[in-house]
Amino acid sequence: MTYCVGLCLREGLLLLGDTRTNAGVDNISVFSKLQHVEVPGERVLGLCTAGNLAITQAVWGHLQEGVSLDGRLATLRDVPTMFQAARLVGAAVRAIYKQDGQALSQQNIGFDCSLLVGGQIGAEPPRLFLVYSAGNFIEATADTPFLQIGEHKYGKPILDRNLSFDTPLAEAVKLALVSMDSTIRSNLTVGLPMDLMMLRADALRVDQRRRIAEDDPYYTVVRVGWGQALKAAYMALPAPEWARNSS
Amino acid sequence: MTYCVGLCLREGLLLLGDTRTNAGVDNISVFSKLQHVEVPGERVLGLCTAGNLAITQAVWGHLQEGVSLDGRLATLRDVPTMFQAARLVGAAVRAIYKQDGQALSQQNIGFDCSLLVGGQIGAEPPRLFLVYSAGNFIEATADTPFLQIGEHKYGKPILDRNLSFDTPLAEAVKLALVSMDSTIRSNLTVGLPMDLMMLRADALRVDQRRRIAEDDPYYTVVRVGWGQALKAAYMALPAPEWARNSS
Numbered sequence: 050m051t052y053c054v055g056l057c058l059r060e061g062l063l064l065l066g067d068t069r070t071n072a073g074v075d076n077i078s079v080f081s082k083l084q085h086v087e088v089p090g091e092r093v094l095g096l097c098t099a100g101n102l103a104i105t106q107a108v109w110g111h112l113q114e115g116v117s118l119d120g121r122l123a124t125l126r127d128v129p130t131m132f133q134a135a136r137l138v139g140a141a142v143r144a145i146y147k148q149d150g151q152a153l154s155q156q157n158i159g160f161d162c163s164l165l166v167g168g169q170i171g172a173e174p175p176r177l178f179l180v181y182s183a184g185n186f187i188e189a190t191a192d193t194p195f196l197q198i199g200e201h202k203y204g205k206p207i208l209d210r211n212l213s214f215d216t217p218l219a220e221a222v223k224l225a226l227v228s229m230d231s232t233i234r235s236n237l238t239v240g241l242p243m244d245l246m247m248l249r250a251d252a253l254r255v256d257q258r259r260r261i262a263e264d265d266p267y268y269t270v271v272r273v274g275w276g277q278a279l280k281a282a283y284m285a286l287p288a289p290e291w292a293r294n295s296s
Numbered sequence: 297m298t299y300c301v302g303l304c305l306r307e308g309l310l311l312l313g314d315t316r317t318n319a320g321v322d323n324i325s326v327f328s329k330l331q332h333v334e335v336p337g338e339r340v341l342g343l344c345t346a347g348n349l350a351i352t353q354a355v356w357g358h359l360q361e362g363v364s365l366d367g368r369l370a371t372l373r374d375v376p377t378m379f380q381a382a383r384l385v386g387a388a389v390r391a392i393y394k395q396d397g398q399a400l401s402q403q404n405i406g407f408d409c410s411l412l413v414g415g416q417i418g419a420e421p422p423r424l425f426l427v428y429s430a431g432n433f434i435e436a437t438a439d440t441p442f443l444q445i446g447e448h449k450y451g452k453p454i455l456d457r458n459l460s461f462d463t464p465l466a467e468a469v470k471l472a473l474v475s476m477d478s479t480i481r482s483n484l485t486v487g488l489p490m491d492l493m494m495l496r497a498d499a500l501r502v503d504q505r506r507r508i509a510e511d512d513p514y515y516t517v518v519r520v521g522w523g524q525a526l527k528a529a530y531m532a533l534p535a536p537e538w539a540r541n542s543s
Contacts, residue, residue, distance in 0.1 A: 077448065202449030206478035210526055219535035227530065231453035257538055267536040273535050279457055282525030283474065288466035289514040291504055292494065 050238035051082055051199035053097035054208070054225055055165040057177035057189040061219040061249040061256070062167045064095045065225045067233065069240030070102050083244040084109055086125045086168075087256040094125050094134055094168030094248045099199035100161040100182065101153075107145045108162065109140070116141045131168060131176035132188075138166050139184035146184070165197040168248065175250050203235045204228030218247060226261075226271045297485035298329055298446035299345035301455070301472055302412040304424035304436040307416045307465040308496040311342040312472045314480065316487030317349050324527035330491040331356055333372045333415075336501040341372050341381055341415030342493045346446035347408040347429065348400075348437070354392045355385070355409065363388045378415060378423035379435075385413050393431070410445040415495070422497050450482045451475030465494060473508075473518045 080102060096124040098105035114121040118133075118140045128134045128204040142162060150160050160182050163274075167177035177189040179196040189196050191214040197205065207228050212221065222245075232239045233256035242265075247257040261268050300313035310511035313329040327349060332342040343359075362369040365380075365387045375381045389409060397407050409430050414424035424436040426443040436443050438461040444452065454475050459468065469492075479486045487507040496503050508515050 200449075200483070202447075203453050205482045206450050206453075207526070207530075209482050210523060211530060217535075219539040220530070221540045222536055223530055223533050234454045235449070235456050259538070267538075271533060275529065276457060278529030278532065279454070279526075282529055283454075283458060283467070283470055283523065285525065286470050286521050287520055288464075289469055291506070291514075292466040292469045 050236065051099040052197070052201065052204060052229060052232045052239045053082060053099055053165055053199055053238075054197045054201075054204065054228055055095075055097060055167045055177045055179075055189070056195045056203075056212065056225060057167060057175055057214075058194055058218060058221055059215055059250070061247065061252075062095070062169070062175040062177060063218065063221055063225055064097050064165060064167055064246045065229055065231065065243060066097045067239045067241065067243050069238060071238050074237065077240070080242050083246055083247055085255060085258065087255050088126060091253060092126075092168065092170040093253055093255055094131075094166065094170070095247050095248075096138070097165040097198065101158070104145055104149065104160065104162040105164070107149065108141045108164070111141045111144055112138065121198075127221060129170065130173060131166070131170055131178070134168065134170070135166050135178035135180060135186045135188070138164055138178075138180045140188055141195050142180060142182060143184040146182075165196055165198055166228065169198050169250065169253060171253075184196060188267070200232055200236050200239050203232040207231065218249065223245070223271060226268060227275050230245075230268075230272050230275065298346040299444070299448065299451060299476060299479045299483075299486045300329060300346055300412055300427070300437070300446055301442060301444045301448075301451065301475055302342075302344060302414045302424045302426075303442045303463075303472060304414060304422055304461075304467050305441055305458065305465060305468055306462055306497070308494065308499075309342075309416070309422040309424060310465065310468055310472055311344050311414055311493045312490060313344045314467045314476065314488065314490050316485060318485050321484065324487070326487075326489070328491050329494055332493055332502060334502050334506065335373060339373075339415065339417040340495050340500055340502055341378075341413065341417070342495075343372075344412040344445065345386070346410050348405070351392055351396065351407065351409040351475075352411070354396065355388045355411070358388045358391055359385065363391060377419065377420060378417055378425070381415065381417070382413050382425035382427060382433045382435070384500060385411055385425075385427045386433055389427060389429060390431040393429075412443055412445055416497065416500060418500075422495065447479055447483050447486050450479040453500070454478065455527060465496065469494070470518060473515060475520050477515075477519050477522065503525055 242262040418424040494504040
């Protein structure tokens, strides 16, 4: 499995993904699930993938070589808007389904893939999309500024409680790392290292592209600090009168 | 869906379940998923259920009337040990499968149910089991003192991080309520009110059986206090140098 989360905020965009893939629990590998395309001053896009690795690698490979959209061959380097970028990724997914779907089905393997496509092109604000295995997609908005793929449930409460469109990027990094850390602790199929990409609105270049491993100093601060803070927070809550006093 | 969690600790046992059932998202009802049997001074058992309501109600109904186990009719009021109680619940599940499984399958409905069975009988310590839809089961141990059924992922990180066999019951109540609150906030199919049962080791009676609604004073303390504490905790973590300083 996988866990990837994308945050589309006033200050910019953050994509974070783990790197674990597994075929069963006894065949675990490290593959990056975060790709990006950068034309400094003109566009910057990131892509996170979840699902069957053969499918998601095929989608990315197809995107690299050009996908037919509205009768012409396009790539993420030349689509004019982020909406068209999401359409292009959807078209790539549909092309791979057309190519592989039946053969997978004959082996009783579902066509399992989902993708986050985030970035900024020209004068548009940063935008973030979640593309489904059917090639259709939804877009994050100020009301719901984050989208998740893969093992999304463990890391959702911290985002539901604390993230808003106006959360500063530097604060959002903390929340995303806590969300990932909670997932990694509770689910073996999500694992370190993780890949992070951050871009600031209107910079039109990658601000940060980092691989974060277990010994990463900042991740250690978050991991240890968050654990201690959670413990202190629950210890500070009063115990219920009825549980203390019962006998 | 449903979320129920059982905690089997040195001091005693806690069962907590929500009360929402849904057939689709447009047909939501309140049903208690927590039942108990009490023979003061002799035994106390609680049962939490998740899955198809018709199945879980049939299992509970069958348990009330007596289930055939090893050639004789038994109920939770007369099984000699908690292990036999778990076997009895498993036998009830299998009996309902035998009765309803094929008809459900013909309607393309899976035989979806899981149960927590916890309690204490006589001189045995409190024990907690998770019974699967196949009627087989696992038991909580000091290494993993909690078991969950239903929508378990949202509320798992807080337990993974903080709960141990030696956590006092009064503290465990907080963790269980936070676990439930996180689930309710992130998943519409889990909803208030919740039902709680607590028993202290060797008391052989129900210590607390409470229905906790939205306006419950202690739940309000936990809900509001936890939200504030989480926010303070993540605000107190330093932002990464590279996210602050990038430009």
